[in-house]
Amino acid sequence: MEQFFTQLTNGLAVGGIYALIALGYTMVYGVLKLINFAHGDLFTIGAYLGLTLLTSLALTDHIGGIAGILLLAVMAMGLVGIIGILLDRAAYKPLRTSPRLSAVVSALGASIVLSNTVMLVYGPSTRVYPQGLLPSQVFYIFGLPVPVMRFIILGASILLMIGLYVFIQRTKIGTAIRAAAIDQDAARLMGINVDRVIMLVFFIGPALGGAAGVMVGLYYGQITFTMGWTYGLKAFTAAILGGIGNIPGAMVGGLLLGVIEALGAAYISMAWKDAIAFFVLILILIVRPTGLLGERVAEKI
Amino acid sequence: MSLLQVENIIKRFGGLLAVDSVSFSVPRGAVFGLIGPNGAGKTTVFNLITGNYGPNGGSVIFQDRDITGQPTHRIVAAGIARTFQTIRLFANMAVIENVLAGCHCRMRSGPVAAMLRLPSQHKEERQALSKAMAELEFVGLFDQAENLARNLSYGNQRLLEIARALASDPRLIILDEPAGGMNELETAALVSLIARIQARGITVLLIEHDMSLVMKACEQLVVLEYGKKIAEGTPAEIKKNPLVIEAYLGSDDEDF
Amino acid sequence: MKPAAGQIRKTAYAAIILLWMVAPLFIGKYWTDVLNNVAIYAVLGLSLNIILGYGGMFHMGHAAFYAVGAYTTAIVNTAWGVPVLWLMPAAGLAAGLFALVVARPIIHLRGDYLLIVTIGMVEIVRIALINNVFGITGGANGIFGISSPSVFGFQVNSIVAPAHYFYLVTAFLAITIVLFYLLENSRFGRALKFLCSDEVAAQGSGINTAGYKLAAFVIGAVWAGMTGTLYASKMGFISPESFSFWESVVMFMIVILGGSGNIAGVLLGAALIIGLPEIFQGLQQYRLLIFGLALMIMMIFRPQGILPPKPRSYPIDKLEKNEVSF
């Protein structure tokens, strides 16, 4: 029981980050039916930009710890969002009317370009975030130690996700995004500027990925230029698990994937952890072919 | 003697009862019509017959064999071919290749025969090709064989779907709004095409909104409304049926 | 002007084949070995093309089948000393059986769901290999001491003489091209293209779509497995890192970049995806960056792939009039 509880918190903390990155996949997919394979690298860029901003501006020294970190995160999100828009312009916009898989290859090319750019700019070595910016206390829940940062990570991810959900469900722009996701042509006829919607989606998704990057950097302390590939694949898995194109699905998928990994590692085998996660994914998809929260539409014939 | 019997068939989509215990039987050699207002469940009945949807109850008997819930390709092999309400052609392929799709289920050779280029496979290909050309000639698209399907006119695309269905040597052909998008001339030609199909000994089951075509072409009709059968009979009987008149007036359909 | 264009194309193909065949005499060991890699990936691309190109199934886990073939070869060869080329059918069979088992439950998944499941499949295989599943895969070390192929008693050592290996792998590539060309232009190839174009219509025309999808997976897997034999015997050792998800991505890119569903396109794709990084070798750490940019640019300028397939033509003019009847 003790192990179960500990592993649950472990899984939820990692799952929160998966979920945050998964949102970027799912939003872009929802509107464009495109798997943005470069999304994981935007996450990496977020982590590296966060490091640059942190060390060059010394925000935390000027305006205090928490405020500095928040400002830092917002700046990194904004920058990564802009890079996301540029990425769309360069790699995907010219391929809007092409077969879907062509855009996937372009995305893979973009992923190679982005990760190698990071390598050339920042060097291939592991980079380390300054330590001691975040609280390192440990909570004791029923006598079990749980680092407070795990709650902060999970809390921040959930807060961002709820914010996004409210934005998509309650605001006019959010409605436009949902409309464009259902039928671009119809949305256009209703006077929605679909190009603007796509731009917005390519801002928000990468921005959330960038936020995840900063969080990973701040909490775990070390970042490498290849980490986007691992996280990206996991987050994509999470998005599919929840039902791609579905925002609550990405959240559920991410958290669930984190928990499956943690429990699989604890109770079955650590070395087989990723294999267990994929195996569960496959089982779930066999039973529910469009993911947990994906819509099951009978094709109109 | 009936070729196809639909018995108390039921289909639900979530909470919606799309087809509610519908029964009818199609006599061998007939031209049989299924009519009703939009959303009455006509196409759903077709999809249940051809195995595109699995029914929630009831059965489909074809040539005295229960084919309920069988996969579509088996049903085609058993002798039921169909066209689609929204045209479903292989748009980027040649017209002739589209018809060859229909020949598929009457051919045998597999991948190994193809890779070894066995003489039997070669002969079969040749026969299929001439069969496909013959079907194109039958529907009047002989000279379009090498065109891409998407370059055909709307009316001709409907004809191509019919040719593809005929190429599978069906006993029963199901036409889902064959005159949809056709002009008057084309519709008239379609009526005579249906007659020629019947003359080949193929039973025809069709959905159509163009009532003049239905009245001219069909020998017997079933009327659906809200998933239920409300009437059955010859065109003349149906025309007089008060339930049918009400159903159509209620839906403001001017075709009737 | 049609015949002239056809004539030009034929001449061009003949010239390329001739150049390919004599190339090892002029280009030295290194570039010959690059061509060996191109040929191996061309076969892999062609085998994936059956699934992805004709069948239209988003399959990004082809390296799993390649791995099964390579490991079958390595295990049997090192344990019992069976000559590697004899093991080609066994490797193909093992990969085909593996495909039959794993593809059956997932075949009905659509688009991106199939994509992630196939990615999951290749990852599970890689992790299984690393964890020394059944105690026979050698774990992360892999298996070493695989013998080189021998043709009629003549040892084909790809390391000492890449040119000898070149003709072996070229022969396999040539056989593959011919067989797959025949397959493409058959009832089977046509059925795959139908279900790729419109699955519902294909079913409605009487095509057993699930069966054909499965068959496509199995044939693609058999070929990838046999290519695994060639790879294992070329390297002399194999380890799990040669069968990562990235290998699958490389094969996927070959098919899509070259022209999904077209044999010539896939061959060109293999030459570009495998050849370009080598051309950029001199750029050292910049080479992958340039390669990624090249990928993006090529996709933007040729969104359908560089050589998209042409509609197939049928010899209807050769049919005699009296044949056209019921």
Add this chain to the structure above:
Amino acid sequence: MKRLLFLILTGIVAATANPALAQDPIKIGLMCPLTGSWAAEGKDMKQIVELLADQVNNEGGLLGKEVKIVIGDDSGDPRTAALAAQRMATREVAAVIGTYGSSITEASQNIYASANIIQVANGSTAVRLTEKGLPYFFRTCPRDDEQGRVAVKTLLDSGYENIAILHDNTTYAKGLADEAKKLLDQKEVNIVFFDALTPGEQDYGTILSKMKTKDPDVVFFTGYYPEAGLMLRQKMEKGWDVPFIGGDATNNPDLVKIAGNKAAEGFRFLSPPVPGDLPTKEAREFLEAYEAAYHTTPGSIWAVLAGDGFRVIVEAIKQTQSTDTQKMADYLHNEMEGFSGLTGDIAFNQKGDRIGDVYRVYRVDAGGNFVLTE
């Protein structure tokens, strides 16, 4: 026009005659991962070898000729490595240094062997690489079994009875873990845990929690420094104070940066000595020159071992006054003795393995420095 033709002709003559000229450089190959996951190692290897080559050239070169480094990128992947080796073999190199990763080296071994080129590997510790009887293969790094032996001795000397072994499923870490397990199984200790983590992740809470349930006296981690650093910190956060001992892949200053001084303190690891610990003139000069050139210290010991590879090759050329492979190999096998390398004295046995006790045990002190314990 005639003049132009003349120029071209003389150019051709000069080019073809070039090999005979004294100023034709001696080429030494360096195969390293400049792209891919191990690019950091490759970059260090390149910087170190190029720096040492510059030094040789500034001192008048080798046999009166310039030394030129020819670089090949192996991407840390066997297939690319085989191509890179084929390419290297065509470029008339006198010998090759590299590479990092045992399976990557293995992909290139036979190619160099068949081309009669000396290969000095720097980061490939798998035992089997030198068990094949290749006459021209050497390595400056020790083997897994040697490290396993030292690790087991350290563990036993410290009096631990319940030992957890954690690796990361890479060839190297798994090899070392297996080696240690094999030796420990013969002793009076319990291996209470033996499993792998997935490298490249950031949250190892799951693994730590699982290990903790087995309550080991010590954890022997055979993987790399990023994971070790993260685990040290996350273990402290969890309030678990089990000691960790690492293999030589944890020898990297970034370990302390990742873990933080407090969490890293007391961590011990095995490693060949770092140049900073060597009293030799060569090592001190090298470190100074490296810092002057790149404003940092070398990241990993493996890259420094590539530097030793270069120095060994240069020494062999110098001593034999030739670039003949057989002569150089004979010298390296039989005559080289106590050659002062950056990582201590170097000599090779007949298999091409480095002779001598290379391993030391280091400990991280409160200031985050690596201190030699013996």
